[in-house]
Amino acid sequence: MKIALLGYxxxxxxxxxxxxxxxxxxxxxxKSSDSFEGLSNxxxxxxxxxxDAAVGNISACLNGNTPVVxxxxxxxxxxxxxxxxxxxxxxxxxxxxxxxxxxxxxxNLNEYLAKMMAKFPEYKASMEEIHHxxxxxxxxxxxxxxxxxxxxxxxxxxxxxxxxxxxxILIDAKRIENVPGTHTVAYDSNVDRIEITHTAHSREGFAYxxxxxxxxxxxxxxxxxxxxxxxx
Numbered sequence: 001m002k003i004a005l006l007g008y009x010x011x012x013x014x015x016x017x018x019x020x021x022x023x024x025x026x027x028x029x030x031k032s033s034d035s036f037e038g039l040s041n042x043x044x045x046x047x048x049x050x051x052d053a054a055v056g057n058i059s060a061c062l063n064g065n066t067p068v069v070x071x072x073x074x075x076x077x078x079x080x081x082x083x084x085x086x087x088x089x090x091x092x093x094x095x096x097x098x099x100x101x102x103x104x105x106x107x108n109l110n111e112y113l114a115k116m117m118a119k120f121p122e123y124k125a126s127m128e129e130i131h132h133x134x135x136x137x138x139x140x141x142x143x144x145x146x147x148x149x150x151x152x153x154x155x156x157x158x159x160x161x162x163x164x165x166x167x168x169i170l171i172d173a174k175r176i177e178n179v180p181g182t183h184t185v186a187y188d189s190n191v192d193r194i195e196i197t198h199t200a201h202s203r204e205g206f207a208y209x210x211x212x213x214x215x216x217x218x219x220x221x222x223x224x225x226x227x228x229x230x231x232x
Contacts, residue, residue, distance in 0.1 A: 004028035004042035006057040007049030014207040015046055036060045044214045051075045051137055058082050067092035067217045071099055071210055073141025083223050094217050094224040097141030099209030104226045106198040110146050110185055114153040123187040125150055128172040130182040138173040142183055
């Protein structure tokens with residue numbers, strides 16, 4: 001499989017190594033200022049860039065009929081536009097706020113817990129996410145996905161980074177050197193606290209999942225997520 005890497009920072013380089021180990025070929029390595037020359041040679045593109053570049057990268061792939069996997073976060077206000085473009089071009093697009101197998105299992109656990117806790121309004125939901133200091137967006141895409149699943153299965157209406165109202169989920173976003181990613185969902189009452197936590201030990205899991213997603217996406221048409229890849 002021939003892969004175009006859109007974004008060649010730390011994650012892009014780890015993805016490259018894992019892809020090569022799995023027998024794939026890297027035909028394009030795009031940094032932010034580079035052109036899209038060589039994209040047409042790829043069977044699939046993997047976008048781990050920056051928020052300002054994501055929409056342009058995904059659009060170039062869909063307009064050029066190249067399946068694209070994106071793990072860039074911080075641009076989701078444009079997500080529905082990309083879905084519309086994918087449908088218009090009859091392309092293939094897979095977005096994931098987190099490609100780790102463990103995190104996607106954690107998503108399912110969070111959703112199940114939210115359904116349980118919705119019956120007990122005396123518990124107030126909150127979240128904490130910790131990432132490395134190079135991460136540009138806050139809260140993380142993973143935290144937003146977790147909050148979205150709680151909102152869809154409870155009476156919460158939104159999330160907030162500070163001064164959360166009664167119907168909002170407070171997300172405490174912290175940036176600490178050399179932390180790949182930790183997410184905690186908590187429910188507090190006057191008498192006790194329930195929490196679930198996922199802690200990433202390295203970025204390897206994110207990169208491996210992105211390559212697996214790219215392998216799965218080739219030959220398909222439509223808009224997908226890691227739930228489709230993992231059959232969750």
